[in-house]
Amino acid sequence: MKRLFLSIFTLAAGVSINASEPWTVERCMQYASEHSHTVRQQQFALDDSRASKTQAIGAFLPSVYGSVSGQMNFGRAINPETNTYTDVSTLYNGYALQASLTIFDGLQRYNQLRMARANVAMGRSGVLAEKDDVALKVYKAYMDLVYCEGAVAQTSKKRDESRALLHQTEVMAEVGQKSDADVAQMRATLAADEYELAHMQSQTTKASLALKQLMNYPVDSTLNVVQPSMTFAPATTESPNQVFACASTSNPRILKAQQGVEAARFNLRAARGALLPSLSLSGGVSTSFYKNMDQGGHASFSSQFKNNTGEFIGLSLTIPIFNQLSTSSAIRRRKIALDQARENLEYEQAELHRIIVEASADVDNSAKEVIKMQEQVEADSLASHLTTRKYEEGLASSIDVKTAAVTLLQSRVKLLQSQLTMAYNQRLLAYYKGEKLWTDQ
Missing domain, CATH: 2.20.200 (Outer membrane efflux proteins (OEP))
Structure with missing residues (x-):
């Protein structure tokens, strides 16, 4: 009995440890690709296409009854x-x-089988495209959560500095070096910091729930994330047109649109086969x-x-001689479906090219923003430190200290935001170059 109790305790401890284990962004993307409701819907559509393909193969067999x-x-x-x-x-x-x-049926069954095969291929591309879309959304939500947690950490740090400065001001007021107005101003600054901390903690909770929803992760379970690496790759030397040329041959959305055109073409041929005699x-x-x-x-x-x-x-x-215009109407409708599939392919190609051009520009701009924000953080940090020293020496007011501290906090938060934005833009551009969003773990 004692051994059984120890085994159960060990198992429960192991589950608790795994539940609290930090989740990387790659692990979150992989989990979402396997559990997302939208991915499952695409998988059902693929299964339906496979069943239609089996039915098309069975049409070549004799009917026995x-x-x-x-x-x-x-x-x-x-x-x-x-x-x-x-x-x-x-x-x-x-x-x-x-x-x-x-x-012989005018090659209707043959073209229907080819259409079914194209639909199966289109279903596979649809599943891959949906997985990638979910993964990119998860990546963005993950970055939002990391940003909120980073903002909480920075706000908490400022709150602690304001608390220490309030204590110092109270001590200096007791010896007559500071006035009661300075003490009141420092208390107001601490209260503002505590409010901002509570607000950012609320935003962090919302960001965590949004990430769990995209992943289809239990909302009542703990999800601890880790900040991704901020080591950025050097600027790409490939032009947007070169990236588009690579993406147009491998991107699942483009492949799905191309296979949709192919399926519509075979469907039209099958409809035209109804004009021929059957034996x-x-x-x-x-x-x-x-x-x-x-x-x-x-x-x-x-x-x-x-x-x-x-x-x-x-x-x-x-x-066939006359069938109340049924065949001609079917041919016309399938011609329209083929035109729609071609138009959808052109739209997907144009949209992909636009996204790649935008992502390439975002990578360049975010790199410049990171450099400028790093310089601004250094300058604001020095200014805040000097203002605090002047305040201790009586050469600056409490309002000056508050203004410098708020400016430094905003700079640090903006730097974190620009770093996360750059990481997302680089991952997005790398995806369109053909790199996988995650590796199986």
Whole structure:
């Protein structure tokens, strides 16, 4: 019993440790790609396309079916044995086995199979595209959460500095070096810092919930994230057009649109095949059993089943002449669907090119912003330090100290934001170059 209790305790401790284990952005993206509701919906669409492909393959196989019939006649009827009219009650059973095979149908089945294959490929690309979209959204939400946590840390640091400075001001006021107004101003500054800290903690909670929602992660479970590396790659030497040329051959959204055009083209060909004649082959075997209910002396079931057996084979040629404009309307609708698929491909290509140009410009601009913000943080840090020293020496007011501290906090938060924005832009541009958003862990 004691050993069982220790095992349960160890297992519970292990679960707790795993639950509190920090989550990297790659792990969050992988988790979201496996659990997101939108990805699952795309997976269902892929499964449906695979079922349609199986159905298209089955259309090439012959149709085989059997039938059994029973009939009771009362009064005037035809005697199956003598083929003459009779007025007695009779029992009749019929049995048949038939098969049919379409030999030629204007290549409709062939084009429908090719369309089904294109739909399966389009479904795979759709799943990959949805996974990438979810991963990018998770990456952005992850960065928002890291930003909020960083802002909380910076605000908490400023709150502690204001608390220490308030204590110092109170001590200096007791010896007459500071006035009660300075003490009141420092208390107001501390209160403002505490409010800002509470506000940022609330924003952090909202950012965490938003990330969990995108990941389809339990909202009541702990999700600890780690700040991603801020070591940035050197500026790319590839032009946006070169990146677009690479992305247009590998991006799943472009591949999905191309496969949509291909599927629509095969669908149109299948509709045109209905204008051609169709040829089918059929054959079967049948037998029957007859019994006179008023008189005896009928042959046994086995002998009738054998003697009444008959076989047949047939070849049927169907030539379409007029079907109430159904075929022509279907062809016209599928032409429109093909035009829509081509237009969608052009839109996806134009949108991809726009996003790549924008991402490339964002990488360059965010790199400049990081450099400038680093310089501003250094300057504001020095200014805040000097203002605090002047305040201690009586050469600066408490308002000057507050202004310098707020300016430094804003600079530090903006620097963190610009660093995270640059990391996101670089990851986005690398994705369009063909790099994976995450590696399987």
